[in-house]
Amino acid sequence: MASVNAAAIRAADTLLRGVGGRQVLLRTPAPAIPNDDGEQLGLSTPQFQDFPITPVIYRRIRPRLPSSVAATQSPAPQYELLISATAVNALIGSQEYNSAAKLFNTACGILIDGVLLNIESANYSELGGAAYLYRLLLRAPQALRT
Structure with missing residues (x-):
């Protein structure tokens, strides 16, 4: 079964690259390191790390509206990110x-x-019990929603 999963992973990687796979960055919190410059009250400045992920497919999707939502209301845009399990x-x-x-x-x-x-x-x-493709549902920050 492991060879079947390996084949599925290779197929997903090929598909993502073939349809215009791109690179995005995954932002994670970094460990806080105390610094004497500019810190007050013993609080460390939050730091972040950006990790490149490739290949991915990024696209806008239409959110499904519940029947109770009026047709005049525009929901916030949603995005889908398909990511290689290899990455x-x-x-x-x-x-x-x-x-x-x-x-x-x-x-x-x-x-x-x-x-x-x-x-x-x-x-x-x-x-075969192992992931070959990840799907993230993303939403733009409130300030960028139209």
Whole structure:
């Protein structure tokens, strides 16, 4: 079954690259390091780390409206990010997370073209008990919603 999963991972990687796969940045909090310059009251300035993830597919999706929402109301735009399991597994190993769920729950968001998008949900497709493709549902910050 491992060879079937490896084939699914290779197929997903090829598909993501073939349809214009791009690179995005996963922003995570960095450990706070005390610094004497400019810190007061013993509080450390929050730091962040950006990790490149490739190949991914990024696209805008139409949110489904509940029947109770009037047609005149425009919901906030949502985006979908399809990520290679190869990239996620490499990041999990290098940053010592124990699962992709922990990685995405800890992350501050995804940085795409200079805009930090919030991760609303993360799920995956699996074959043989192992993930080969991750799907993140993203939402733009309130200030950028139209």
